[in-house]
Amino acid sequence: MGKIRETFRRYLSDKGLKSTQQREIILDEFLRAGSHLSTEELYLRIRRQHPNIGYATVYRTLKLFSECGIAEEHNFGDGQTRYESVAGEEHHDHLICTGCKRIIEFEDPRIESLQDEVARLHDFKILDHRLELYGLCSECRQK
Amino acid sequence: MGKIRETFRRYLSDKGLKSTQQREIILDEFLRAGSHLSTEELYLRIRRQHPNIGYATVYRTLKLFSECGIAEEHNFGDGQTRYESVAGEEHHDHLICTGCKRIIEFEDPRIESLQDEVARLHDFKILDHRLELYGLCSECRQK
DNA sequence: TGTTTCCATGAAAATGATTATCAATCTTGG
DNA sequence: CCAAGATTGATAATCATTTTCATGGAAACA
Incomplete structure (x- = not known):
């Protein structure tokens, strides 16, 4: 801090x-x-x-x-x-519930390294990325 | 069409x-x-x-x-x-060059299925997602 | 074909997020 | 302490988007 x-x-x-x-x-x-x-x-x-x-x-x-x-x-x-x-946290990505607007953070190193691979394939140097998964949480799905 | x-x-x-x-x-x-x-x-x-x-x-x-x-x-x-x-195309994701603003489309089924796995882990049903990789293409890196 | 309903249009106004302006204030370096 | 210039706060401007409203037009029906 x-x-x-x-x-x-x-x-x-x-x-x-x-x-x-x-x-x-x-x-x-x-x-x-x-x-x-x-x-x-x-x-x-x-x-x-x-x-x-x-x-x-x-x-x-x-x-x-x-x-x-x-x-x-x-x-x-x-x-x-x-x-x-960015306090104390590594980069992370987001799950966003389109129902209640709740935002959940997640991180998956496997996805991160696949991203790096895709970038390499296109001769790109990644500076930033965004991965956002939009959907419904379990609660909103029950309504 | x-x-x-x-x-x-x-x-x-x-x-x-x-x-x-x-x-x-x-x-x-x-x-x-x-x-x-x-x-x-x-x-x-x-x-x-x-x-x-x-x-x-x-x-x-x-x-x-x-x-x-x-x-x-x-x-x-x-x-x-x-x-x-959406004509004739599957869903895809984007590489965006922050230099020349060029947009490159890509798709990686491995990333897609990891996303599904993350969603399942959080009991989410995905409706939509965005994956955008921002960086520099080879040309912009030479300038 | 004609009539009716009501959606859609085009231009302009309105909205809301963001940025710029400007006189006054404040921070920092000497 | 002083000078320089960054920053402030309130307001105006800008920009993407949406709304308004009188008019037009598509589609359904007779």
Whole structure:
């Protein structure tokens, strides 16, 4: 956790960017809030205790987290960008229930290495990937 | 190809929707135009010969193709929805070059079945999935 | 063929997510 | 402490998408 803050601070410093109170507050809340958070959700949480922090600032700061590599952006088709922290986690993929919108994370090294193989076959160097499985969880299937 | 048109016609009829000239024209151009086409790209193509067809109509009709199952929607992160026809093709996945924006299609049954296994493990029934590998093609890597 | 119903159209307006603008503030380095 | 310039917050602008609405037209029926 401290490592994330340190990474962010170093990124700012290296890029000649500033470490502001607002950025610290947004990072704190982002790390506390859990995964797959939309910009608006985070903004609403922050506003409770820090009504002076503006929506645009939250927006910009989340994008900065993403550029810095401490967060990943996801678009699961609902028109909202969601962010999650990379804290303590390896890359993972997502199962999304189209019924209840629940998001389940998974990882399968076998899939990862097959992806690498596909890329090699096409002489591609992979920088990023997304694997999202959309379907119905057991509960939604019973309804 | 004629199967696609028939599928679309039957869908319209089953749903009590109308088969209009505009829809036929849009379908023709869509099928002719090739893959991974954005709404605007298709609209510009259609406008050349049919300047009376409006942008909103192209929009709506592409969405209708997607609902009907004769086209698939993709979002590769550039803010534009792209459509491709399902004509004659099995489901496939995408390699996207972040340099030149080239899109390469691939399919790997081994990955598909690992996905099924992951879903089963979480008691999910998959309805749809997306696998997108982002990276650099050999040409962009030389620049 | 004519009539009726109601879906679809086209253009423009509206919507919502995202980005840009700008005066004021603040952080950081010297 | 001061200067430089990044950042802020509120608002305006932008963009993809959707909605609105008067009019047109497809399809079903007689």
